[in-house]
Amino acid sequence: MPRPSPMVARLGFILAVLIVWEAFARLSSVSPILIAPPSAILWQVVRIIAGISTVPDFYVHAWVTLRELIVAYAITAIAGVGLGLTFASSKVIGDAFEPILLTLYAIPKVILYPLVVLMLGVGLLPKIVFGVMVGIFVVIFNTAAGVRQVEPSYLRLAHALGYRRAQIFFKVILPAAAPTILAGLRLGFGYTIIGVVTAELLVINAGFGFLIDWASFNYFTPQLYALIVLTLGIGVIGNSLFSILERRWVR
């Protein structure tokens, strides 16, 4: 018997997990407060998106989270690539600041979050700042690494051809470093979401964090599962967008 393609096998595996989960949730004696069957979760997701569920003001809260995410990621991407280019452009600056960066990277950022909240309060700002703190390092490191990997012979050739600094940067360095920088931007996006959602769940105020807390506090289990699926969905969609971009730009 020929093997099905990995894609088909993967979908088959996911389907099997969902069927077992559905059967377990419906047939076992485990309390429905602890586990919701996939069909009920899907039904909740549809109702939430259609705006007819019991979840209060879903789109208002979703917009709060999305806004935090967009601002945090914009800062992460722009400042991260900028700092990465700065560190790679000069050996002295790179050597001076990279150990500091590495040390900061090695600290689990979440222990700094209470300090951020103490300084900035409970609104959007601390979530954005924390999202940047979690997301920016991988962008900086990848950008710097990407620029350093550029073949020195390309640079010598560009010099010999009489390219100016700006020309070398845009025509040689940036295209050659693009794959590594893009990979960093993709990872940075994943980390930024983790940062924003963590911040929302630790200090409950608004956004998806608020809704998830509302559902778990009231033991609205299908709603809780549905909101979790929707939050994870943002991550999955964002990640697939980056994969498509990478495939188009990097060949």
Added chain:
Amino acid sequence: MMRATTTFPNRRHLPLAIRVGTIALFLLIWEIAVRLGWVDSLFLASPRDTFANLAATTTLALPHLYATMTTFAVALALGVGCALMIGLLLNASGYARITFLPLLVLGVTIPKVTLLPLFVLWFGIEKTTVIVYAALSAFFPMIVNVAAAGTEVKPNQVLLAKAMGYGHSQVYRKVILPAMLPVLASGLFYACNAAMMGVFIVELALSRFGMGALIHDLAVTFRTPELYAAVLLTATVTAVINMGLWYLARYLGRWRT
């Protein structure tokens, strides 16, 4: 910077001078900002107050830090152990690896933290929740690296070793393991990072166990200098562990080439 170049004529010391100078300047501005009341000392402790509280806070915090580190060690061992077992099993078949790897990569990038309320529902406000969440955080980066390490093993080298009469365990010890080790070490670095983040997220969220609970309590009672001292202590300990693994991974990577 001018002063730095004149005091350190040797260019090799220039980066170090810039680094120390920047940190000193940062601490100075921070100290002045609190002293002159630009920022309320209720919300920001000055470096001097932080250091003044360091000894007392360390005594207070050590039992909590010890509890956190034990939880972390258990979670890391659990997550990495499971990842090694399942990952090595997966490596046995190229087909299985291609099938499951995209799902495992997805497991690294999605915000697993939203599952936390679910874990609290299942396991309660208990240490189990901390361990399960941190182990799960460590599992995904580790297993992705185990799978990547599998591709480092060159089939023709294994074949050669077998042709030279190496036994099964010898092939494993002398060919397969050395090829995989650098990638496994960098996997351990990422797993350790993730597990630590996981432990502190849950400890802060539950505010019942370990260093996370202590930091949470100090923050909500506005004992700001002690809070900063406790965070400084935790940051130092975790940074030392993570940096150690980082240099280990780099050392193993260089040793290979």
